[in-house]
Structures are given as structure tokens and as C-alpha cells.
Amino acid sequence: MNKMEKESGIKIPMDVKNGKNTDLLTKFPLLKRILKARSFQFIIILPNLFVFYVIILAGIIGSPVGNRNIAIVFIWILWWFLLIAIMVPFASRVWCTMCPLPFFGDLFQRMAFIKVRLGKTAYLRNKMFGLNKKWPKYLTNIWIQNIGFLTLCTFSAVLVTRPFVTSIVLGLMLLLGTVMSMIWKLRSFCSYICPVSGFLSLYSSAATMELRRIDNDVCLKCKDKGCYKGNEKGYGCPWSEYMGTMERNNYCGLCTECLKTCPNDNIGLNTRSFASETIIKGYDESWKGFIMLALAMAYSVILLGTNGTIKNWANAPETGNWGGFFIYAAILWSSALVVVPAVFYFFAYLSKLITKSTQSVKEIFKTFSYILVPLGLLAWIAFSFPLIFVNGSYIISVISDPLGWGWNLFGTAGFKWQPLVPDYLGYVQLILLLTGLGFAISRGYRVSLNIFKDEHTALMGLLPMAGFALLVTLAFLTFFIG
């Protein structure tokens, strides 16, 4: 429990001190009542669970043609867009609030949909079923997620076009999550394995919303620690976060348990400015940033690009060109894990050179890697706009014929594919990229001040990083509109 003992030296985040944030729960008492209800998470997961079930089924028994199958259209067009362009930037990990994947795992551990069981399980005051093993210390990072995500993405050309593959992958994730909940404590699957979780954690740190304690002193004096240990009102934090000191969005799955368990009503849902959390804790997080950036570039070339050869390489299961696939995979992995980080390292080195700082290049590299968050997130949003604007009309047709079997439930099955203002998306993408660049530089300066202390040095140290951000932005600009 040393995690809890360390709580005395907490720093209050800048934005809280300024009192700039608005607590949505104070502003909207109804919202507070809803979130505090024990049944809240269950009720919001339930419809998703149903859709999830339909999607898995559709992938298996429905049409193998991706754009005629709800599994592909709903997951890779609708869900993906909502996730990356709306949920993550504005509402942090709100997807995790409603995600159906851990449903059966939670159910197993709690043996209840809603009810709370008191008891004793390790430090928890709840009775939890299963083995409740501790997750191994050396895996307490997001490296598995990094590698898992990169692996999945290597097969993305297959994943996003074959309903069957999408179903199998989702099904396996559900199964793995459930099995893991029987062995390891709480949401070990979510925290360390779920491939979606990695980028949700990284990018949600930029979100304009946060769930936090309201008053530090109340937490310091609090004996109950219900948020962490659970009590009769709810379960201890399934993500093992302790609200009394939590400073970042990254690993809070917004499950709303702590809202219920905190006996002092000391938790608020704040709005805040974009990208206001500027801390990268470890190399695992830095690399997540590199992987995401490299993938956004790779997809811009492979999926949104025009070159048929690369498409055939990525699509080896159909073309049989496994040699090409190997080249493509090798390029993808080496750029994500080595080349992009190496380029960034070079810029970090320049930063040290210019500032003549005594800080190690590694430290500069890691701290500055925060700029990958706004840069990458906005690039991903810019990348995702064409997906929904160009292929969004499939949502209309597939909703009437989810399995591609010739049904016409709502009379919209015949709706022809019709891109929406495709020739103006470039303007939107330009503005999005500029936004990412702007945040990368302005937040980069804040980060730089943390590294170099005095303002002049901070600005000098920022210059190479601004150069990196500029190059990345120009690259995306060329992919999108050049």
C-alpha cells in the first residue's frame, strides 16, 4: 500500500489551482445523479453488448464483403470515427465506460450486475471472485499493448476489410478479457493487454475532460479511501487508481465507481483546456506516441494512398504475395519502433546541443515526446475524416441490411455509396493539422520550461522540436492534399 502512503507530497495541477475548470457535476445535478447511480455503467454497457453480439454474429454468418457487413461498417467507420474524433479528445476514456469487452469479466469477479459485495480481497474491502493474482511488476507498463497493437495493425488491411476476421479478433478479445479476470485482479486486461487501451491512455491525456478529486485536503484527511479500496457503496477502483493522488487521465477507465464510493463527495468531472496534462511517465508511453504517429503515416500511404503494389503487399492473404507482405511489415515495424524514434532522438540531441544543457538526451527525449500526443491525435483525426465522409453512406445502407443478405429493414438498403463533400475535406484536414501543430508547440514550450527551467533556454530547446513537429505536419499535408 505504499502507493497510498506517498500521498502527502501531492502537487495540485495548474489548471485546478487557477480555478479555471468547471465541474460538470455541480453544474448539472441530474448528470451527477445519473453517474452516481449504481446501475449506470450496467445500463450503458447493455445496449453496446447487444450491438457487439450482433456484430460478432454478422461477421461470422453475414456477407464476406466488408462494406455490406455491419461488422466492418459499424466498427471501422462509425465506431472508429466517434472514438478518435469525438470521445477521446472531448471525453477522455468514456469509451471504456461503455465498452462491452470487460462485461463478463466484471460479472465473474463481482458475481453481480449492480450489487456490491463487502468482504476482503487483498487491500480491497469488496469480495471479489477468481484468483485475483497481482499482475507481474515487470509487465506493469503498456509495452504489451504497444506490441499487440502494432501486430494487429500489421494486419489492418485484412482486419478492416474482412468481417470474419474482425469478428474473430473481437471475440478473442472478449474471451481473453474474461479469462484474465478469473486469474488476475480487477481490470488487468484493460490496464495491460487491451490493444485499444494503449492509445486511449496516451491520447486521453489530451482530453478536455477529467475526473478528479475536488479538494486535496479532504483526501489527505480521508480515512475511508473508498475510491481505492471500495466500500458498501461500490467497488474499489477497477483500474487500481487512487483518486487522492491521480494526476492524469491515462489509466482511469471512467467507470464511475469512485463517484459512488467516495464518502466525502469529493470527486468532480471537470472540463479543462485541450492537452493540458503534459506528462509522459515512461518510454512505453513515448513509444506509444511513435507507434501511433508512424501508423498514421503508414495508413495514409497504404489505405488512403493510390499505390496498388503496396496495397497488394498489405493484402497478402488474398494476393498471396507474402514476400511483399514481409517487406511491408518490416518497413512498418522498423519505422514505428526505430526510425521515427531515432529521428526524434536526433532532434532531442539538437535540443541538448543548442541549450548546452546538463540534462541527458534521454531525459530530453522522453519529456519532449509529449508533443507526439497533440501532433498524433490531430493527425489521426485528420486521417479519419475521409473515412466517415467518404464511406459514411455505407452506414445508411448497411443498417437496413446488416448481414448483407438482401434485407431491407428500414428501406435504406439500396442507398448508393455517395461521398460527402470529398473535395473540401482537405480544408478540414489542414485546419486539424494546424491545430495539432499549434498545441505541439505551445505545450512543447511548457514542457521545455520543465526541462530547462529558464525561459530563454526553454525557447532555444524548443526550436528543434518545433522543427520536428513542422516536418511531421508537412508530411501529412503532402499525403492529404499534396
Added chain:
Amino acid sequence: MKNMNIKKVVIIITITLTGALAGILYFNSSAKPIRRDIVIKARQYSYEPNRMEVNVGDTLYIKLLALDVMHGFYLEGYDIDAEIPANLSNFKVRKPSDGFNWKDTNEIVIIVTRGGKFRYRCSHTCGTMHPFMQGEMIVHPNHLFNGGVGAVIGFVFGLLWLIYKKNKKGHDNE
């Protein structure tokens, strides 16, 4: 405080737009309009040529061929959608703005009026990678891209300059 922020925003926007303008003017090109005869071959899952560069004012005479299965040809920004049966020189074409009035033809004629990047996409489901089958027509001068590059560079300089000014001011006050 508020006024300061507004002033900053105005400065940034001005510098960014100046950059955009500089980009547009610097890369501006005016080629003499010509006639171009183009044959576009569609094959799972790309077009050949996959990228064509033309100039504003050009007249394009486009023939479409599908070499394996039936493909489509939906050209952004020019209100053209075609369905190309495999291995035939004739194909069907329509104006999407005008519904489903398909016409049989063996050539599309386009007078290029707008600069920019316009993608042509397959509009007829042709296999697994169909949703990603596309080519691009770059029409010079591509003001959006040229201006975009200028804007991005201007924006970076603007931001850095503002930070520099702010630091200086902070020191002067000390």
C-alpha cells in the same frame, strides 16, 4: 489579459495567412491549357495511372478500362461517376447530382476548372480492398496545398515569435 489574448490570436492569424499567401504566390503556375488524352486502367485495387498531374484549363479526354472485374470511377469535385464493365471499351456514366441517369459512352470529357487534389475512387464493390481503391488527379496550381505549406510554416514562426516576445517582456518587467 483578455485583450492580450485577442491580440495574440490576431497576430498568429495574420502571420499564418501571410504565409499562406506567400505559398500561393510563390508556387503559382500558369501553364497553357492543352488537350490531354488519358486512358485510365482499373485493376484490383488501383488505377493506372494512379496519379495524374494536369493544369487548370486543360481539357481531358478520358477513356476507362477495367482489366479484371467491374470497377467504378467516381471523380471528386467534377460530378462524375462511371461504372466500367470488365474488358469492354464502353462504360456507363452519370452525374451523381442528377441521380441515376446512366449514359452509355466510351469517353468522358472534362474541362478542368479548379486547382487542388481530386481523388477518383472505385464506386462499384470489386473485392476486399475496394473501399481503398483510389487514384488522384492533381490540378495545378494546387492552391490549397501551396497555401497550406506556407500557412504551416508561417504558423510555426508566428508561435515561436510570440513566445520570444513574451519572454522578452517578462524580462523587461523584472
